[in-house]
Amino acid sequence: MKALVFHGIKDIRIDEVSKPKINQDEILVMVSYAGICGTDARIYNGTKKITPPRIPGHELAGVIVEVGQGVKGYREGERVTVYPMLHCGDCYVCKGGRTNICVNRKTIGYEIDGGFAEYIKLPAAAIKKGNVIKIPEGVSDIAAAASEPLAAAYNGMLRCQLKGKETVLIIGGGPIGLFHVQLAKIFEADKIILSEPMENKRKLAKELGADLCLNPLAEDLAETLKDFTGGEGVDCLLMDVGRVDVIEKSLNYIKKGGRYVLFAGCPQGAQITIDPNWIHYREIEFTGASSSSPANHRIVLDLIASGKIKMDPLITDIFPLKDWKKGFENKSNYEGLKALIDFRGEF
Numbered sequence: 001m002k003a004l005v006f007h008g009i010k011d012i013r014i015d016e017v018s019k020p021k022i023n024q025d026e027i028l029v030m031v032s033y034a035g036i037c038g039t040d041a042r043i044y045n046g047t048k049k050i051t052p053p054r055i056p057g058h059e060l061a062g063v064i065v066e067v068g069q070g071v072k073g074y075r076e077g078e079r080v081t082v083y084p085m086l087h088c089g090d091c092y093v094c095k096g097g098r099t100n101i102c103v104n105r106k107t108i109g110y111e112i113d114g115g116f117a118e119y120i121k122l123p124a125a126a127i128k129k130g131n132v133i134k135i136p137e138g139v140s141d142i143a144a145a146a147s148e149p150l151a152a153a154y155n156g157m158l159r160c161q162l163k164g165k166e167t168v169l170i171i172g173g174g175p176i177g178l179f180h181v182q183l184a185k186i187f188e189a190d191k192i193i194l195s196e197p198m199e200n201k202r203k204l205a206k207e208l209g210a211d212l213c214l215n216p217l218a219e220d221l222a223e224t225l226k227d228f229t230g231g232e233g234v235d236c237l238l239m240d241v242g243r244v245d246v247i248e249k250s251l252n253y254i255k256k257g258g259r260y261v262l263f264a265g266c267p268q269g270a271q272i273t274i275d276p277n278w279i280h281y282r283e284i285e286f287t288g289a290s291s292s293s294p295a296n297h298r299i300v301l302d303l304i305a306s307g308k309i310k311m312d313p314l315i316t317d318i319f320p321l322k323d324w325k326k327g328f329e330n331k332s333n334y335e336g337l338k339a340l341i342d343f344r345g346e347f
């Protein structure tokens with residue numbers, strides 16, 4: 001079969017590899033589409049480290065073509081997507097219920113071969129832990145292949161702890177930011193503000209429910225936000241851009257007692273400088289959001305099925321495998337929104 005294989009930094013190739021053979025407790029899936037994540041671009045650039053050789057791809061949809069004899073609850077022909085992170089269940093965070101930040105987590109596409117291939121073998125652990133999720137009726141393979149980042153965005157929204165009638169500021173209008181705009185509506189935020197330099201993304205955010213879209217390159221965000229919130233600042237900020245300068249600037253946008261959620265990952269080794277008194281005197285809750293859970297992934301698939309979350313406007317590119325590099329480059333340059341690789345034949 002054809003697969004996209006990571007051999008080292010700036011060295012990803014389309015290889016002919018053998019089709020995986022499954023054990024009796026595993027499932028073989030024929031991949032239809034796999035999403036390109038910012039992390040995949042970071043793997044290529046070397047700012048996210050994985051051990052080669054490895055098939056990346058942690059966002060995927062496909063159809064089951066083989067089910068091991070010992071596997072219950074799945075059958076050939078069913079469409080599935082995968083929640084890619086496998087938690088251990090034994091570490092202190094897992095025992096405390098926060099499996100998404102498991103100490104021993106292993107992720108399909110990072111430590112286990114992923115979805116940038118014609119076929120993927122789903123390990124027994126993924127099946128047992130509920131990570132193999134049937135795609136509900138009314139959700140296309142294309143939407144399902146882009147649902148993993150939505151599950152992660154959903155976790156970020158939970159971390160906001162919106163209490164109703166609150167103002168949310170979302171920084172960055174990429175796929176995650178645009179998911180957050182839609183989720184903030186579902187979570188009944190009073191006002192949804194998006195900061196994004198690219199006009200087409202601001203326009204889309206408006207259509208998807210943002211009340212106010214700001215261009216951080218054209219205006220003084222701190223001033224505009226002050227005016228908009230009657231001098232108070234926003235209740236909650238979701239940082240969907242992994243850039244130190246943007247993060248450092250954004251600290252002043254929050255009101256006293258507000259919440260700040262760092263959603264986006266930064267390049268390894270990044271450092272921010274903040275005024276500790278800004279957190280101390282204002283009692284700002286400063287936190288992060290990482291990964292998600294199979295339960296959240298099921299919830300967001302239902303949100304797509306019910307039409308509450310719109311996926312179509314966010315999926316801007318579907319590349320044949322041979323053009324994978326264009327997709328990765330677009331990600332690095334913030335061009336387009338969600339891009340997928342098509343694995344249904346024609347390479």
Ligand SMILES: [Zn+2]
Pocket residue numbers: 037038039058059149
């Ligand atoms: Zn991702």
Ligand SMILES: [Zn+2]
Pocket residue numbers: 087088089090091092093094095102103104105
């Ligand atoms: Zn664990």
